[in-house]
Amino acid sequence: MGILKIIGIVLAIIMVAAAGVWLFSLSGSYAAETLKPDGAVTGKALIVYDPGLSGNTKNVASSMANDLKAKGYEVVLAGPKSSDASKLSGYSILMVGSPTYGGKPSGTINSYLEGLNLPENITVGVYSTGGTDNNDSNQFMADILKKSSVRVEVSEKFGSSADKVEYSNFVSQILT
Numbered sequence: 585m586g587i588l589k590i591i592g593i594v595l596a597i598i599m600v601a602a603a604g605v606w607l608f609s610l611s612g613s614y615a616a617e618t619l620k621p622d623g624a625v626t627g628k629a630l631i632v633y634d635p636g637l638s639g640n641t642k643n644v645a646s647s648m649a650n651d652l653k654a655k656g657y658e659v660v661l662a663g664p665k666s667s668d669a670s671k672l673s674g675y676s677i678l679m680v681g682s683p684t685y686g687g688k689p690s691g692t693i694n695s696y697l698e699g700l701n702l703p704e705n706i707t708v709g710v711y712s713t714g715g716t717d718n719n720d721s722n723q724f725m726a727d728i729l730k731k732s733s734v735r736v737e738v739s740e741k742f743g744s745s746a747d748k749v750e751y752s753n754f755v756s757q758i759l760t
């Protein structure tokens with residue numbers, strides 16, 4: 585087999601894999617699920633997150649959702665393009681999460697935040713996930729909301745070594 589043919593096959597495999605990852609991520613953008621607490625419902629929270637490519641942002645969202653559920657919250661986990669992400673009435677808490685790409689939140693989350701029309705009395709927290717560098721993708725998210733006079737209660741970037749204790753602290757801060 586000629587070298588050009590081998591290079592062609594390798595490139596084709598890479599392109600198919602990249603398209604698969606992209607489609608998987610896109611489908612997550614439209615997905616939504618609801619977690620209900622075992623006992624009485626004490627409040628409702630919406631967590632909108634970009635499913636990203638490797639699952640970090642989703643894992644943080646799931647961890648926070650389980651934490652809120654254990655505290656009696658009914659939690660909707662929604663991709664930013666799902667219809668649930670824009671239905672904001674009835675929630676007392678909104679959290680928005682994004683991966684960091686080139687120091688900024690993803691384009692999908694950027695657009696979501698810019699288009700948000702929030703009801704009154706909803707407490708907002710934003711988080712980003714990323715590497716260990718010190719760029720402020722979370723601050724970028726908070727600044728978009730501040731432009732529309734939305735008060736952001738908690739804003740944090742979780743590096744690769746962040747754990748459930750930190751996610752739980754984020755939830756505790758938003759609840760106080």
Ligand SMILES: Cc1cc2nc3c(=O)[nH]c(=O)nc-3n(C[C@H](O)[C@H](O)[C@H](O)COP(=O)(O)O)c2cc1C
Pocket residue numbers: 634635636637638639640641642682683684685686687688713714715716717719
């Ligand atoms: C193309 C690309 C660019 C990235 N740029 C940054 C960056 O500027 N700063 C950072 O802290 N992390 C950066 N990262 C790391 C991701 O933000 C990090 O791995 C994130 O948790 C991925 O989230 P996900 O698993 O939900 O996709 C980058 C990753 C990729 C793939």
